[in-house]
Amino acid sequence: MKFKSLFFLFVVAGGTLASCAMMPLSSTRSSEFTAQDMAVESMEMAAAPKMMESAPVEEEYAAQGGDFSSISAATERIVIKNASMSIVVEDPSNSIEVITKMAEDMGGFVVSSNLFKTTTSSGLEVPNANITVRVPADQLEEALEQIKALVSDPEVDILSEDVSGQDVTSEVTDLESRLRNLEAAETQLLQIMDSATDTEDVITIFRELTSVREEIEVIQGQIKYYRESARLSAISIYLQAKAAVEPITIGGWQPGVEAQRALQALVEGGKYIVNALIWLVLFALPILAIIFLPIYFIVKAIRKRQLQKKEKPIK
Numbered sequence: 145m146k147f148k149s150l151f152f153l154f155v156v157a158g159g160t161l162a163s164c165a166m167m168p169l170s171s172t173r174s175s176e177f178t179a180q181d182m183a184v185e186s187m188e189m190a191a192a193p194k195m196m197e198s199a200p201v202e203e204e205y206a207a208q209g210g211d212f213s214s215i216s217a218a219t220e221r222i223v224i225k226n227a228s229m230s231i232v233v234e235d236p237s238n239s240i241e242v243i244t245k246m247a248e249d250m251g252g253f254v255v256s257s258n259l260f261k262t263t264t265s266s267g268l269e270v271p272n273a274n275i276t277v278r279v280p281a282d283q284l285e286e287a288l289e290q291i292k293a294l295v296s297d298p299e300v301d302i303l304s305e306d307v308s309g310q311d312v313t314s315e316v317t318d319l320e321s322r323l324r325n326l327e328a329a330e331t332q333l334l335q336i337m338d339s340a341t342d343t344e345d346v347i348t349i350f351r352e353l354t355s356v357r358e359e360i361e362v363i364q365g366q367i368k369y370y371r372e373s374a375r376l377s378a379i380s381i382y383l384q385a386k387a388a389v390e391p392i393t394i395g396g397w398q399p400g401v402e403a404q405r406a407l408q409a410l411v412e413g414g415k416y417i418v419n420a421l422i423w424l425v426l427f428a429l430p431i432l433a434i435i436f437l438p439i440y441f442i443v444k445a446i447r448k449r450q451l452q453k454k455e456k457p458i459k
Contacts (some may be wrong), residue, residue: 158319224310224373225281227288228380232301236273236383239294243275243381246290252279252376270385287379296386303384312370319370323363330356 177388233239237259244254257275279287288305337349381402 177192220313221284221311222313222316222370222374223281223454224370225284225307225377226379227284227305227307227377228382229252229288229291229305230303230384231291231295232303232384232386233294234296234386236271236385239383240273240275242294243291244278246287247277247279250283251280252277268387270387272385273383274381275383276378276380278378281375281377284377284379287377291379291381301386312374316367317369319363323360326356326360326363330360357363390453417422 167398240257240259244257248252255276255278257273259271259273261269261271263269277287284307288307292298333349333353333356337346337353340346340349
């Protein structure tokens with residue numbers, strides 16, 4: 145039978161199964177039946193008996209007390225963990241070298257690094273730096289501890305620390321499902337192309353193959369990005385020189401520190417005053433009103449009656 149006759153039969157079969165199609169694989173044609181659709185629908189017809197056979201197996205498994213939720217719970221979780229820190233060190237340049245070596249020893253690498261100078265308000269020129277590294281996700285905590293060890297006083301010199309996580313398991317699962325469908329469609333298209341004899345049919349199928357191959361490569365790239373990001377955690381560190389944050393010292397006296405303490409005391413004193421006012425308005429005044437208002441009205445009523453008695457003429 146010629147390929148055109150086969151193609152016509154696929155068109156008729158495709159029209160019958162069109163209502164069951166979940167989504168079109170090609171958006172470039174809305175009214176024509178493409179060669180890719182032929183491949184997908186032929187796979188659906190071939191897989192239908194297997195799907196019908198699998199239903200009794202699931203029912204039997206459920207009747208025996210099986211729990212399919214436990215299967216999904218065992219799915220590998222794909223979580224992207226990243227961290228960022230801002231620390232104060234004696235020498236940012238030397239700290240960059242230490243962090244670089246740490247990342248390489250762990251099997252990671254440096255994504256970017258930048259060493260620059262800034263001028264403080266007192267006119268002092270000090271070095272600062274930014275560095276981003278990737279380390280194995282299972283060694284993220286260890287890497288953070290080694291970075292914290294670079295500071296002299298963790299309570300003061302660790303300015304900020306943030307660790308975030310993003311679960312991309314569902315995204316990767318969806319992409320892998322789409323990838324399997326596209327690869328199966330590509331296989332079917334190649335089989336159809338092998339039996340094609342008409343030049344126009346060959347060109348049509350080739351275009352569909354090119355489109356499917358592009359989608360496959362894009363999805364493969366997305367899956368690789370997610371898995372690599374989950375395997376290697378990114379750590380962004382901002383390093384500030386100790387000299388840039390040290391207080392001004394004059395003969396052992398630190399006016400900046402004293403000013404800071406005075407401001408802190410002012411804030412604390414203002415806080416107590418405001419708290420007292422809040423308690424007075426929201427708690428004390430209502431209680432006093434509940435207690436003294438009835439007394440006030442009683443006293444007022446008694447005085448009014450006494451005045452009325454005095455004004456009443458004596459017969």
